[in-house]
Amino acid sequence: MLDELLPSEHATFVAACEVVELSFGERLIEPGALVEHVYFPLDSFISLIVGHEGDKWLEVAMAGREGMVGESLLLGVEEFPLCALVQGSGLALRMDAACFRRMMLRFPALQQRLQRYLYVVMVQLAQTAACTHFHQVEARLARWLLMTQDRASSSTLQLTHEFLAGMLGVRRAGVTSAALALQHRDLISYHRGNIIVLDREGLINASCGCYRADRALYDQVL
Known part of the structure; x- marks a missing residue:
């Protein structure tokens, strides 16, 4: 995802992140919680899951190095509707929400690319719903x-x-x-x-x- 940035923008964005180790089964964001950090997986990957009746759950999307987690901030919404669950342990870039908002204003090209990724996620959600049913x-x-x-x-x-x-x-x-x-x-x-x-x-x-x-x-x- 970030490799498409101009070298100067890429360096600035990555410098504002911290590299974190994600563990299998770790819950990064709970449904309805405020997004405090956004995540850009490097060699880890994260499932977005929806719960039902307490003990039932279903994966509706997945994010690896091609995407991000915390994308509700792109719509100006601080709450995250799903559970972000680490499915594959490994490294990720993490940036706090306030810094992420500033970066979106500073780098319009990145904002546009992430908005296009959000569109892909929306279609993936619909595709998964149809797939599950049919x-x-x-x-x-x-x-x-x-x-x-x-x-x-x-x-x-x-x-x-x-x-x-x-x-x-x-x-x-x-x-x-x-x-x-x-x-x-x-x-x-x-x-x-x-x-x-x-x-x-x-x-x-x-x-x-x-x-x-x-x-x-x-x-x-x-």
Whole structure:
């Protein structure tokens, strides 16, 4: 995201950030809380999740090095509507909200680029809603694994069935069945919380069209 800035702007922006270590499962922002910091993942990635009836939750968007978290500030809204949960541990740039607002005024080109990213997130939210309603769990799981692999930059993903069930908003038995189906097709290998992507192209073909649509939209807009 930030690599598209002019060198002088990039240096100024990064100098105003601090590098932080994000831990798996860490909640960066709670639903309805004020945004105190914005985050730009470097090698970490963050899930945006919505809760329902206390113990149910669903991932609706994901941000890695291609994006940011805290984007409600771009609309002048201090409250964040979702939970920002660290899905992949690693480093991120963190900037406090007041400094971020000043930077947006100082660098209009950055503000425009981040607003275009916000548009991508809005479309992703709508795409995820449709995907959750219309597509089979197996195809949705394939899409989610591809999205995670893109941001993890690794073919090996440490994910339990319980965690996947929460991300996809389905029962654990549904995730187990879907994972076994993908494994029987030699697309992934799953053992004790470790998923290895064996055939990425095959996994893309097994996923719903939402994955390709997400990638195409990002390339088109950003």
